[in-house]
Amino acid sequence: MPITILTVDDEPVQRRLAREALTRAGYRVAEAESGEAALQSLADTSTAAIDLVLLDLMMPGMDGLETLAAMREQGFDQPVIVLTAKGGMDSVIAAMRAGAFDYVVKPVAPERLRTCVHDALKVQERITTPRRRPAASPSAITGFDNLTSRSEAMTRVITIAKKAAASNIPVIIEGESGVGKERLARAIANASDRSRKKFVTVNCGAIPENLVESILFGHEKGAFTGATERQIGKFVEADDGTLFLDEIGDLPLDAQVKLLRAVQEGEVDAVGARQTKKVDVRFISATHHDLVSAVQAGRFREDLYYRLSVFPIRMPPLRERREDIAPLAEQFTRSFVRSEGAGHIKGIERGALNLLMRYDWPGNIRQLENTIFRAVVLAEGPHLTEADFPQIATQLGSPPAEQERSHAAERHMEMVLQSPSELGDLQRAAKALRLADQQPSSDDMGSELTDGFLAALDSEGDVRALAEIEEEMIRFAIDHYGGQMSEVARRLGIGRSTLYRKLKEFGIDPEIIRDAG
Structure with missing residues (x-):
């Protein structure tokens, strides 16, 4: 079945260019003129399923960033490649952080677009295909030796965590999302006297509010509508082992009351049960919230906080x-x-x-x-x-290396040194480089172009930096072609946008050079 790509752009010409490039590559193309229309297309079950979205960032109404955010909120997880005009890198960076796979610059270069689409679909296929993972569970392989700790900050964390593992003291691990709080919790459990017991994980932020009590403490058959069989709950499942309460700060206040009793008394009341059940559980909690602020704001019970945070450990973010x-x-x-x-x-x-x-x-x-x-x-x-x-x-x-690779002309000075025959009018500079290297003289070793020849060596007889040679070549070309920037860019073998970026980088004013010439 053909892969379907949705192009979202308010400009008909850009949609046509993208459609032609993608159709030639064998893809089926659907089109939308706005973010709102794109969301309707994604939700329309009567049409072919969308496999990838090509999304323009600058559109009237709902722009690209808003469309991308709405896609994720509504559960559409297709890979997204964003389209941007030259100079729109701030928006590109924001889109990447919001989950975009890659970007292309308008007007769309067909080969660059096809490469991006191929790569995005390849990664998506690997993600949705069952992985060939080792059979061992994370709990069985995660220990302190598996935690990378070359940094002083992480070394301190592991030292503290080893002390916590020596007892059954309640531990709370604080830190940003993605820092590895669960891995640290497993390492603590595996270094404790409960290492051979169960390690049960509960993501408190992912439990529907009306099911929190049932999932944590269990329920009897027929206790409520839909309770077709008895469930023992996570507390009983973790009896004699470790219960890891992830994102504890997201637990509703009503559930916090019953959790406090379970932590204090070691007893749980299953929904619909006639009597309580004693459990022996070691508690490790984790949160990305500031629980002290949550307590002050009334979103988290103070007594529960002190029960769970007897031994707090802060996991540093990766940037630290x-x-x-x-x-x-x-x-x-x-x-x-x-x-x-x-x-x-x-x-x-x-x-x-x-x-x-x-x-x-x-x-x-x-x-x-x-x-x-x-x-x-x-x-x-x-x-x-x-x-x-x-x-x-x-x-x-900085521009992605793969984009530079697809626009090889931007590396014109490297090509001067490696394959001058490909650069037409720059052959004279390449010849000058060779001549200067073979016959250095004090007149040619300065920083100016003389009669079209460029010195390769400095006054000390060393090869000059490529950036210096590049700057002088640009200055010479501007003077030689009378400040005609389109001609300068064409003769140097680079795009106008690259030329102007180089002018800014080197602090070159074309008007001054042209007037001086």
């Missing part, structure tokens, strides 16, 4: 433990190489690790893990490189 980013990335790479059967990947390059270490990771370890997963699925070379992390490069404000 940057020393751990590289080893975590290497660990995830090895793991996904095994599980995804990507034996051609031997590791991750230092340049890519440096890129990952510069990023702040608002989604913390979970986001890093997902990013490595995407890279492993899409990588074709023997190592993960910066080009395999385009979203991170985008959010750091």
